Amino acid sequence: METSGQILTSALARRGYGVVSDREYYSNIVGRHSYVHMRVSARRIPLSLTYPVQLAGFLDAESVFTHVFDIGDGGWLIYDTGVSRTRITRIPSMEPQVRDRLLSAYREAGIGETVSDVVSYLEKERSVNIIGIDFKQVLDGLRKRYNLTLGQAQRFRSTIIFAAMAGLLGLDPDSVDYGIERRFAGRAKIVEMNKFLSSMIIEDVRREYGSPLKLSTPTIDARELIIATGNDIVGMGKVVGGLRFQSYYPITPAADESTFLEAHESLSVDGEALGNILVFQTEDEIAAIASAIGAGLAGARSATATSGPGFSLMVEALGWAGMNEAPVVITYYQRGGPSTGQPTRGSQSDLLFTLYASHGEFPRIVLASGDPEEAFYDAINAMNYAERYQLPVIHLLDKFLANSTFTVPLPSWDRIRIDRGKTLLEAPRGVFKRFDKSEPISPRPVLGSGAITWHAGDEHDEYGHITEDPVNRIEMYEKRMKKLEIADSEIPVEERARLYGGGKDFLLVGWGFVKGAALEALEVLRDRGLEGAYLHLRMFTPFPTRFVGEVLKGYDAGRVIAVEHNIMAQAARVVAQNTGFLVTRYILKYTGRPIYTMELVDAVERIIEGGVEKVVLRYGE
Amino acid sequence: METSGQILTSALARRGYGVVSDREYYSNIVGRHSYVHMRVSARRIPLSLTYPVQLAGFLDAESVFTHVFDIGDGGWLIYDTGVSRTRITRIPSMEPQVRDRLLSAYREAGIGETVSDVVSYLEKERSVNIIGIDFKQVLDGLRKRYNLTLGQAQRFRSTIIFAAMAGLLGLDPDSVDYGIERRFAGRAKIVEMNKFLSSMIIEDVRREYGSPLKLSTPTIDARELIIATGNDIVGMGKVVGGLRFQSYYPITPAADESTFLEAHESLSVDGEALGNILVFQTEDEIAAIASAIGAGLAGARSATATSGPGFSLMVEALGWAGMNEAPVVITYYQRGGPSTGQPTRGSQSDLLFTLYASHGEFPRIVLASGDPEEAFYDAINAMNYAERYQLPVIHLLDKFLANSTFTVPLPSWDRIRIDRGKTLLEAPRGVFKRFDKSEPISPRPVLGSGAITWHAGDEHDEYGHITEDPVNRIEMYEKRMKKLEIADSEIPVEERARLYGGGKDFLLVGWGFVKGAALEALEVLRDRGLEGAYLHLRMFTPFPTRFVGEVLKGYDAGRVIAVEHNIMAQAARVVAQNTGFLVTRYILKYTGRPIYTMELVDAVERIIEGGVEKVVLRYGE
């Protein structure tokens, strides 16, 4: 399904449409159900997802069974008639609980056990338009024409889907060909066969059905669109921001960023290397953070990328960086926890952990991105903060953002600066007071700069030598913590929290990928007569206490709703800790699937109009 | 110095006095300055320390130099006249900062650079009574009598000190002999020489000075006193509570507990083993917690003991225990952080870390002990909670409590019960729903019980098999978190927080070893006309929100003072998060030395009467 999504996205972007697509998959390599959930807009870059869908294309029986209730009345369904007689009870990859639940829903809706039962239910009861295609027959034609084996032909199953969809959406064949060329660049034969097959399908579909889902003319103002996942976009930000060392240990959903960087290790422009990034696969996450800190001490901008289990192992070294005022960035992709949890599903359940991870007290910056644009700039800012304030920076993302594919306009270079603070690549020869107490932020000669410096995880003096003297202890402790106050005074509040909308009927408080759904929900609710606002939190330490406190003052407690992908309403707890404001209304989701606009809208109404205190969202398989 | 402290403590306890002694030492084996700071009471078991001291005994020049300002006017000083001419500038083991600071203080006070300068300052300016003893001469006598080498005789330096002290305190020789016998049990010759030397010194001192510091008749009502450190007492609690497996990796200040348990591995009573404890030294802390969890799954009551750096490594497995509803106790001795920090000094800077450690969300219980009695019962309760609620329990202690020696009355067995909850050592043969969802707490057959069970760090179904089904996800997530609500409703509030005193002039909010100083400060302040109260927090999750909220309602914000051994006022943040009450007054100490009563008293006065908002304490070398 990924291939279909990619080709459609390219084709749509080529014509100026905005696209977002979420990828949902099991922690498994082959054989479990996975799907792509897309949203297309002619007016703007979409950043959220919703149900029901208007158009569904299924490659196999399991998909039909699983998503029967996700298709809107009067929508369109494309499927393989070859699986019509398959029974839901005969899908070994379907989890027993899912099967049981679906079966009972089927019973209630009066649906039988086969794919054709499902299809006819959709057609009759839900007026869905059905496009049944005999995949085998189509592929047999292809096999004959190109002399393919059965296995080779099977790879073109997804072509049938995206072509049929393109037909229904009224996409021109050129744009689809463009998508195919992009996807299979350099593989001429595959491109040719795909083009052949897709143009045939597009024509067939168009002949028979017209273009019932024809998109309106796009009005998005962009001459170029980047098509990339959140992982890629963070990688791009790191490249622009001057990353020179990235360590990692493979983990979902973070590893894709490092693979992306590995593919761009030598920053080649017109055949010449501008620089190079060392991407280093370590033996574990402890080595990943330790080597990244080491590289930073030597003067390389350095980072590591990981997810929950990996970060849990990095906690000790995080404190070393804090104690030694060593810059390091940890790009942290949240997935479903606790423990191994739901490795390929999303969550926002690691915020409080990152704020207090590691024993003892030291300054750190924790920031979280809500959309690809924020992710790009945050990736750069994170490295700037790390070097300017000489501390570890944790850049939080969630799997929703990381593994979704977006169409993103080119960033604006005006806003981008590299700030290395008091880093000294060259320093006077000889012993140097690395931890000079005269200012909270001391000049930082790197190893090899000419200076001789010491570092120690023990409490140390200005030279980095161990001392247990209580007076030095107080001074050094306060020196380090003071940097957080400086960061608080220097980093603009607008980059740390933002209020969208000004309606007083309700205030949503959220962070990360919640942003997209929240902003769209504001609009939908406004149309329904509820004027609200969304407070988007981006930096959790130093926390923009005053600004947030001011915003909250404008609302009754009963109208302030935390919207988060966790059970504890973690960001709301951070708000309480800093402002004393106790949030008492919650919309929470922790199934690992993203918050969809329609369920958010509905939940807000239930709280504001229905007097409910907490809504736990559950849409999505 | 430790030997002196131990012998004096035994002698005093023998006569029914209460003693507490704090041990301050560098992260070093031999050669750095260390000292013992004692408090003796005839009226009750002392739980806090204060300055100035009335009686000081110094073994070497560095001690004299370091503690000159710690002795009260009119107090007593015992020292070795052999070091009289030593200069402060000639002590290599003294840290340069300490020396510089002392030198400038000396200059201000008009003290010269030698030990005799210091002594004569004390004598003349501070009317301290000086007892100079020529150690060499005394030891020469001993050498002759017992035919000792120089090195052997040196070991009796501390005898001179404790004997002289005993003399001044008016302790009878029998009690001192008792102390000697206890300390050197089984080493007859050493006992004999110690007795000989000490009785001689006691007599000399008494002859010359009388018993100027004679203690009043003890009124403490105890027929037996345990003399033990906090580490030992927790070990005793674990033994009584049924511990059967303890894993550890050496770390200060936790390791002493495991060494204590190792010495009691076979629980022998009258030569017969009641049971045995397996104490297992692992390759690292990851293996320590993993093996403890494993042993718990097999049915052994299990625990591990560690400090900050070790706990930082345990974080990932902590989440596994949470996810798998596996009982495990982590006894956590806080020391100075961050990172290696101040390994042998105390702190309370890991509270927020323990509350949120590990990615994702799961229930845990975090409790903290404030004195030896609490530590004993908490050690037992921690194991009960772990098995009853099937979750990880973190038992927080601080180095102050761990490494201080106390005289403690025997605990009361009436209060002690072993509660294994739904643990099944025997279960029906065959596949068993380990995570039965019908109740939040499911029956827990152990491995080998006859049942067949599965566990997984991934989200799982009732059998422990992996599933990513969203509905199961919600149910299991809520099942686990629900256990915290049950614990909240079952564990008595009195065991989680307690209000001491009812005065309305101020409210101190503290935890851990702060308790002793706070309770004493209440009394001192009452005498000075300020009637206050102390809110002692013992359990941080489930937090006694209602009770704490009620208490806080009784005070203006300006009268509520957080008293903690950290810089962030961590417990106060937990209070804010749960109750919305923002503490705005602070008394904090983070030098690694304990809070002394007199500085706490003074700080409270400055805040309540002087309008100061925050006082950072700094007494002690």
Add this chain to the structure above:
Amino acid sequence: MASSLARYKTDVWSDWCPGCGDFGIVAAMQKAFAELDLDPAQTVIVSGIGCSSKTPHFINANGVHTLHGRAIPFATGIKLANPSLTVIVNGGDGDLLGIGAGHFVAVGRRNIDITVILHNNQVYGLTKGQASPTLRRWEQVKSLPRPNIQDAVNPIALAIASGFTFVARGYALWVDHLKEIIKAAIKHRGTALVDVLQPCVTYNNLYTADFYKGRLYKLEEEPGWDPVVHENSIEEVEEKIARAWDKALEWGNRIPVGVFYVNPHVETFEDRIAKLNPLYSESPVARQPIAGEDGRPLVGVEEFKKIFGKYIVEVERK
């Protein structure tokens, strides 16, 4: 006294890629269990994280699916708490030799009576095919954007250097041969390694079934091959190790499978503990009573005073 294979099967669907070598390993384990007539309730399979670590869910015996790299320390706690259990560890090459290498070395130092089955597919399967610690330098399996620049660790050599007392290698697709090795490993008293060459059909396009075909040979079929230390003299140990090590370095056209080294003379950790604490061998700590019927602790006030006598001072007022 073999029991039926069905006894060791669960109804959980194996979501491995069709053709994955892991199926062979599960089959060999089930057969070995059946032939040894293991009691599923007294058997515990402990795994880390990875494709391979899903193994316990497919075998009807207690399963503890732990953390990446940590199966050995979890298994250690289980076994030490109750030595009467049969404990088997399954893990990937990334799991046991990358992130878990420290525990691998440590368990060798103890010779705990567990069996470690290493699913050696030269890749990180579950995270999509990165190089694992057994992939050799300059090799490039298909997901790698560039060739591997780390050297391979040699599981056999590392196990011997770490003190494992039973070291063998099997092949996932030779199920019956592997079964015999697993049986011997389980029966061996001490820490046993079974390094299993396991084709990963999705990500490892170098070490495929085709590659192994014709290259593998059985040590036991080599004339004079005897991996067992019989006399336990230092010389014999050294000689057996040297021979095993030689075989361990063989790779390429001829790749040995079979048993490389066995030393049955090293005390197990459990025996060492029992030497210090005789009660341990009678009564596993996991099964000892700790309280009376009424919930009162076994260690009452009288026992307490005896156990901790030297910490207690009787107050004697004068």
Add this chain to the structure above:
Amino acid sequence: MASSLARYKTDVWSDWCPGCGDFGIVAAMQKAFAELDLDPAQTVIVSGIGCSSKTPHFINANGVHTLHGRAIPFATGIKLANPSLTVIVNGGDGDLLGIGAGHFVAVGRRNIDITVILHNNQVYGLTKGQASPTLRRWEQVKSLPRPNIQDAVNPIALAIASGFTFVARGYALWVDHLKEIIKAAIKHRGTALVDVLQPCVTYNNLYTADFYKGRLYKLEEEPGWDPVVHENSIEEVEEKIARAWDKALEWGNRIPVGVFYVNPHVETFEDRIAKLNPLYSESPVARQPIAGEDGRPLVGVEEFKKIFGKYIVEVERK
């Protein structure tokens, strides 16, 4: 071109116990540095946590005193970011072979050009004398409440099994002999282990200076001893390893010190990286510019479009 010893001394007081073997190691390092004329500003000593890990504070060169067990990965990051630095790791036996064993194995797989100096005192010194991974089974040094029940790890054997290309052993009290070994280790291109037998006068009452006296002998004085792989044939490597391994197992009445194994033919990790990325050997990543004078990134919009061309779609409205 030797420089003066004083150049490598700091004025920090060494708070080791009087008589500790660590003093000898520092002295040998300082002498080696002087004879090699190392630039203190281009030299980095990285240590873990333990008595031994205080070493960097007493030597005038950059010092990075890290975390227990993690010196190797910190050193790895430093060296890889700037390969022109001379990087030396000092750590205890607990540090490098207990908690840090996984990194010890991993660095061998890379052959990074660093020198690892192992302070082997058979105890955990700084935490008061518990058994370390090099203490042998049933030995009981004085702080132990009962004899040690873990087997010792053999640092020489483990290093060879892990891929170290220079493996030697010295004795802390033979300062000049140790100095020569350290010099050779630093000069060697690749990962080097110097296992130093280091008496802990406070906690190790078994392996004292007295114990070592008369037992130690120098490998280089053995007739025909040649630890170097000259031709780099598989046979020669195997043979040298086998001989080194034999020597590694010697302990008791005769204990060898000197160089056990050297293979200068294995590419370093740095060379491997440079093969894939030629710029790396010219310009360490730590020293490359990343921004212009004005703080604008080196990768501007035009460079961005070229580097990430395949992610960018030019919108073509129809």
